[in-house]
Amino acid sequence: MTSAATTVRATRRRAPASVRRKRFLVAVADHSLLIATAIIFLAPFLFIVLTALMTNNQALSSHLWPHPFRPQNFVDVWRTAPLLRWTFNTMVYCVLATIGVVVSSVPVAYALARVRWRGREAAFIIVLVALMLPPQVSVVPLYVMWAKLHLVGTLWPLILPNWFGDAFSIFLLRQFFLTIPEEYLDAARVDGCGELRILATVVTRLAKPAIAAVALFSFLYTFNDFFLPLLYVGQNPDNWVLSIGLAQFRSLHQVQWNLTMAATLIVMLPVIVIFFLAQRVFVEGVTLTGVKG
Amino acid sequence: MSLTPVAPAGASSPAGPAVVPRDRRLAKRRADWRRRRLVLILMSPWIVGFTVFFGYPLVMSAYLSFNHYDLLSPPRWVGLANYRYLFTIDPQVWTAIKNTIWIMVIMVPAQVLFAFGLALMVARARRGIGFFRTVFYLPALAPPVAATLGFVYLLNPSTGPVNTILGHLGIQGPLWFNSTAWAKPSLVLLALWGIGNTMVIFLAAVIDVPRHLLESAELDGANALQRLRWVTLPIISPVILFSVVLGVILALQYFTQAYVAAAIAGGQASQAGENINALGYPEDSTLFYPVLLYQHGFNDFQMGYASAMAMVLLAVAFALTLVIVINSRKWVHQAVPR
Secondary structure: OHHHHHHHHHHHHOOOHHHHHHHHHHHHHHHHHHHHHHHHHHHHHHHHHHHHOOOHHHHOOOOOOOOOOOOHHHHHHHHHOOHHHHHHHHHHHHHHHHHHHHHHHHHHHHHHHHOOOOOHHHHHHHHHHHHHOOHHHOHHHHHHHHHHOOOEOEOHHHHHHHHHOOHHHHHHHHHHHOOOOHHHHHHHHHOOOOHHHHHHHHHHHHOHHHHHHHHHHHHHHHHHOOHHHHHHHOOOHHHOOHHHHHHHHHHHOOOOHHHHHHHHHHHHHHHHHHHHHOHHHHHHHHHHOOOOO | OOOOOOHHHHHHHHHOOOOHHHHHHHHHHHHHHHHHHHHHHHHHHHHHHHHHHHHHHHHHHHHHOOEEOOOOOOOEEOOOHHHHHHHHHOHHHHHHHHHHHHHHHHHHHHHHHHHHHHHHHHHHOOOOHHHHHHHHHHHHHOOHHHHHHHHHHHOOOOOOHHHHHHHHOOOOOOOHHHOOOOHHHHHHHHHHHOOHHHHHHHHHHHHHOOHHHHHHHHHOOOOHHHHHHHHHHHHHHHHHHHHHHHHHHHHHOOOHHHHHHHHHHHHHHHHOOOOOOOOOOOOOOOOOHHHHHHHHHHHOOOHHHHHHHHHHHHHHHHHHHHHHHHHHHHHOOOOOOO
8 A cells, every 4th residue: 555655656756847837837727717716806096095195286297106106095095084973974884784683583493493483494495585676676676665754864774774683694604503403402492591581692602703794794794885875864864874975075176086096995995894803703604605516 | 481480281181091081182282372472483584574574575575666756755556657667768677677787797707717717727636725725715705895995906997006007017907897898897897806706615525525436437438528518517516506696686676886986087088077976977877777767766765666676686586597497407517425
């Protein structure tokens, strides 16, 4: 057996020079293609940063490199637009919606994964269908409803629906709850725990990574959301969130490209920082979607 | 725990042997009832949410679609008039439908192919898989509004970096977001830039392809292309299906990028004295179905007509998902035991 292994090794090592050179060249070609593509992917970020550091005149010229550098832009942005106000509104929306999504989706997912009852499968399929249909389908009557409640123009139509279970989060959490070994739950039951208590303590503790992923996704989703904020707070600048403000930024007071790019960067930055801080949670979440076959 | 003081009753029933059958039945019924109550408590957020934010609007949408409704005066029944207008008169609907089909037929396959190609490339790298994965994933994180703004600037016809660089190479760059022919392809570029999510999922699947299958195929004399076609593709076909379904679903809701690109690029043009309503700029070439629905519903407040559009969208979304899922049985490989 050892001899077989050594012969294999030997033959591998003695690959003819031409083959080795070919392999090396292929590897070089692979990597140069990758590096070139990577540069193309990073280029938009680079140009946005560069433009954000230009003077207005230069941003309107075809020069690519700032001369002189003008970091002052990042200060000016806060002066030209109520960025603080938009950030505050965004945080209100993101935080309240995310808490709502977690609090309301965990019990539903638990009922769909770990409690046996008739109609469970059907309920799960309905959740999936709700997930697949475009939100535009139900948007008109909902708008009418919020208008009748005099809440159009406030952040409530954006926040409140999240407190009643979010289909994607329910799906994700259910997938995770299915993987919790029954023994843990039984142990708690033997100790005399009621199901609600089990959910509140054992399950939530075991499902921390999944809950973190759901919270993260929900936060990013609301942070990026544009359609619903446009609908409900678009007419009320006091309640604009960052995505709306940014989209209106340029037309607001004929603002220049350099400032627009600085604002763009300011909106991009938090998301990218969160990504690097929470990379593991991201990976966890992507695998959780359970699409690996 | 403190919620259920009834528990000992059920537990103690086997202790009294004389009245077993009746007692047990009672205990079982009680347990059933408690479980039902538990399910009801757990499911209540979703039951309320589904009824108020999904079921009710769906029914209401169907009702409103037969009405004329402007939010100010009560709905007025008009029968099929909205649908008739939609299918036979409204000149913009067909443009919007054509544009949306364009997205589904060009953008979605381009995204899937590109993500797959990237994933294959990254999987071949001997070093720095993690680095490349991060680089290609990063743009997907950029908020859509910010990414769109960035691209409108990058592709700015006169002074944008892309056309500047093309100019240095001696190529006359197109008008991108300001030209009817290039506005949609520009949106495709934007979509390809933000392909990270799909790429990551493909990459995980490609790396997961069992090595021994690839090696035995190689021993049988299959070249790289054949291995890709007969080993890798069948194994990852469920992932391809997933991304196609997701792509089609998202194509039906395509809104933010189109809206922002049209508003910004159109806004620039309107400084030169053109009309202000930028939706679909230029010349309806980025007028997608959801954009038109938004315009009718929330710019013009034709709620009845917008509802009719929503019902058509619902039917199409439902049919498309069904068709894809049913057809997929033919080409998605399901014999991989895991």
